[in-house]
Amino acid sequence: MTNAHKDLGTPFFIAGIGSLFLIFYITNVLGNRRFVTDLSAAIPGGLTFDALPTGPFAYLLAGFIVKVVSLAVSIWGVTAVLYRIRRGELFSRQSTKAASIAGYGLLGWLVGVLFEGMGDNFAARHLGIEQWASGSLINNSTMVIVWLLITLVFIVDMAIKRAVKLEEDVDGLV
Amino acid sequence: MDSYNFESMQIHCHLNELLEAKDMTLTDLSARVGVSVVNLSKLKNNHAKAIRFSTLVALCHVLDCEPGDLLTLQKADQTSA
Numbered sequence: 001m002t003n004a005h006k007d008l009g010t011p012f013f014i015a016g017i018g019s020l021f022l023i024f025y026i027t028n029v030l031g032n033r034r035f036v037t038d039l040s041a042a043i044p045g046g047l048t049f050d051a052l053p054t055g056p057f058a059y060l061l062a063g064f065i066v067k068v069v070s071l072a073v074s075i076w077g078v079t080a081v082l083y084r085i086r087r088g089e090l091f092s093r094q095s096t097k098a099a100s101i102a103g104y105g106l107l108g109w110l111v112g113v114l115f116e117g118m119g120d121n122f123a124a125r126h127l128g129i130e131q132w133a134s135g136s137l138i139n140n141s142t143m144v145i146v147w148l149l150i151t152l153v154f155i156v157d158m159a160i161k162r163a164v165k166l167e168e169d170v171d172g173l174v
Numbered sequence: 175m176d177s178y179n180f181e182s183m184q185i186h187c188h189l190n191e192l193l194e195a196k197d198m199t200l201t202d203l204s205a206r207v208g209v210s211v212v213n214l215s216k217l218k219n220n221h222a223k224a225i226r227f228s229t230l231v232a233l234c235h236v237l238d239c240e241p242g243d244l245l246t247l248q249k250a251d252q253t254s255a
Contacts (some may be wrong), residue, residue, distance in 0.1 A: 170224075172222050172223030
């Protein structure tokens with residue numbers, strides 16, 4: 001195994017851990033038939049599918065689906081970039097596309113969070129809950145980290161695009 | 175004004191002839207100028223697309239020649255004698 005391959009072990013492992021967490025999230029929600037949101041802790045028994053009226057259920061389901069799909073897309077994008085690195089093709093059009101897709105996937109996750117937030121508010125009103133830890137993502141530093149990470153992904157995408165151009169410029173240069 | 179068809183011309187590298195004249199191998203040249211054998215081979219076979227001035231200076235110094243001895247402008251379909 002070359003040094004380059006050894007270096008890739010850690011990122012592949014981390015991407016694999018991310019995939020595992022996504023699977024845990026999906027099986028937790030679908031297996032227990034219960035949404036896991038900021039509102040969950042405020043309701044005895046949690047936000048079970050059966051206990052939710054149609055409106056909040058639709059929003060929460062939409063949020064869940066959008067989050068899962070966008071995270072899966074991001075994991076695919078990051079893994080695709082890693083495979084390109086393993087093939088010695090980091091500076092390629094396919095890599096930039098994969099990095100872009102990963103970045104947009106993370107933005108899609110934020111859309112899912114938005115739907116989930118709306119679903120929480122809707123459910124809280126229906127269930128008569130007035131005091132709960134709403135907007136926790138906005139009220140603490142978590143969103144700063146989220147936006148910085150998304151920015152980093154797009155920076156990586158820009159760096160790869162620039163490197164592709166530079167590589168084309170120096171191709172055949174002695 | 176006549177239009178000049180640049181694509182009909184190409185730079186031809188006479189590295190092979192200069193190496194023979196100096197009784198030097200590509201490997202020897204590579205060690206002396208600090209350019210890889212792969213890149214020198216590209217240059218020798220006219221597959222290089224660009225050359226750094228530093229490479230040109232090193233080659234001319236080691237081969238004791240001028241840039242015009244190493245590189246000439248020829249028609250694209252012209253073969254070297």
